[in-house]
Amino acid sequence: MAGTFLFGSCGEPQLSDAPTLQEDQKPPVTFPDILNSRNRSSSGRLEDQLVSTLNSTLFADANIKVSQVHVCMLNSVNKATTVTTVDQQFESTLSSRWVTNDTRRNWNGDNNLNDLDWMFFPPFAVANGTFNATPIYQAMYNKWEFGGSCKTLNIDQTLYNTSMGNPSLILGIGGLPPADLPLADISVIGFLPASIFEAIFGSPNVLGVAFSFVFINPDTGEPIKTTRGKEDKAFTEVWFNNGFSWSMGAAPGKIDLESVILHEFGHTLNLGHFGILQAFTTNGVTKLVYQPVNTMNAFYIGEPRNFLGPNDKGNYCEAWGSWPWN
Ligand SMILES: [Zn+2]
Numbered sequence: 354m355a356g357t358f359l360f361g362s363c364g365e366p367q368l369s370d371a372p373t374l375q376e377d378q379k380p381p382v383t384f385p386d387i388l389n390s391r392n393r394s395s396s397g398r399l400e401d402q403l404v405s406t407l408n409s410t411l412f413a414d415a416n417i418k419v420s421q422v423h424v425c426m427l428n429s430v431n432k433a434t435t436v437t438t439v440d441q442q443f444e445s446t447l448s449s450r451w452v453t454n455d456t457r458r459n460w461n462g463d464n465n466l467n468d469l470d471w472m473f474f475p476p477f478a479v480a481n482g483t484f485n486a487t488p489i490y491q492a493m494y495n496k497w498e499f500g501g502s503c504k505t506l507n508i509d510q511t512l513y514n515t516s517m518g519n520p521s522l523i524l525g526i527g528g529l530p531p532a533d534l535p536l537a538d539i540s541v542i543g544f545l546p547a548s549i550f551e552a553i554f555g556s557p558n559v560l561g562v563a564f565s566f567v568f569i570n571p572d573t574g575e576p577i578k579t580t581r582g583k584e585d586k587a588f589t590e591v592w593f594n595n596g597f598s599w600s601m602g603a604a605p606g607k608i609d610l611e612s613v614i615l616h617e618f619g620h621t622l623n624l625g626h627f628g629i630l631q632a633f634t635t636n637g638v639t640k641l642v643y644q645p646v647n648t649m650n651a652f653y654i655g656e657p658r659n660f661l662g663p664n665d666k667g668n669y670c671e672a673w674g675s676w677p678w679n
Pocket of ligand 1: 423424425616617620626651
């Protein structure tokens with residue numbers, strides 16, 4: 354469904370063309386049925402399945418495609434002996450990269466092409482119906498911008514209003530289909546129903562996810578690589594799972610909002626998962642330990658990670674140290 358379009362006869366401005374969303378209510382969310390884990394072919398990593406499914410359906414004819422999907426999960430270990438490496442990932446920066454002065458992604462029309470513009474969607478900015486995430490979003494982008502050690506990039510907020518329509522390229526929202534074009538470089542959709550995560554990821558443990566999109570050469574279908582051999586980033590979309598019990602600060606059985614938001618925003622700033630997670634078992638009691646502690650560790654283990662670790666800062670500088678000279 355494509356919204357209501359009215360056609361006038363005399364070339365008058367058609368203000369009613371723009372799809373709008375209702376304010377003051379949580380609009381229903383839908384996703385393409387092909388994304389359901391039951392409907393996907395099940396070979397390969399979950400993240401790779403999602404990339405190929407999205408690109409062969411929703412974005413088959415688009416000039417931007419999904420490059421990577423990063424899934425942040427809650428980890429729990431049932432049984433381990435002595436020291437076990439549960440996970441290790443060392444993707445300091447992503448395979449895709451924002452390009453300075455990129456006229457292709459003047460999505461919000463501000464002509465300020467050396468900044469990154471992020472936007473959040475107000476109807477889903479409250480976690481568990483209790484915690485307003487808006488100030489946390491702002492604080493966590495500030496933490497990266499000013500605490501990432503290399504202050505080269507301006508991270509700006511673009512305000513959403515309902516006349517802009519659907520801020521998601523993947524989800525149907527409030528009866529509107531997925532948008533054709535981004536509204537900003539980064540769209541933080543917000544805290545979405547758990548049912549969506551369970552259907553798409555086939556797991557109840559997904560805390561948040563970041564979809565990284567890149568520009569495609571329409572002639573070859575291949576990603577365009579302008580700088581450092583990396584794919585030219587077009588857009589990133591972020592979701593959080595409202596099915597968890599969120600909290601301000603780490604607490605037993607709860608998930609710290611700042612830790613997970615800071616982590617997902619790291620993905621929007623070109624950073625990948627980085628670090629080792631080990632399980633130490635002593636006298637039958639298992640304790641999970643990061644080596645070292647970074648916000649970009651792939652898994653959340655119940656401890657606060659609402660600060661930038663040594664690798665977070667180093668990788669941020671690798672990604673942004675020479676900006677805007679690329
Ligand atoms: Zn992640």
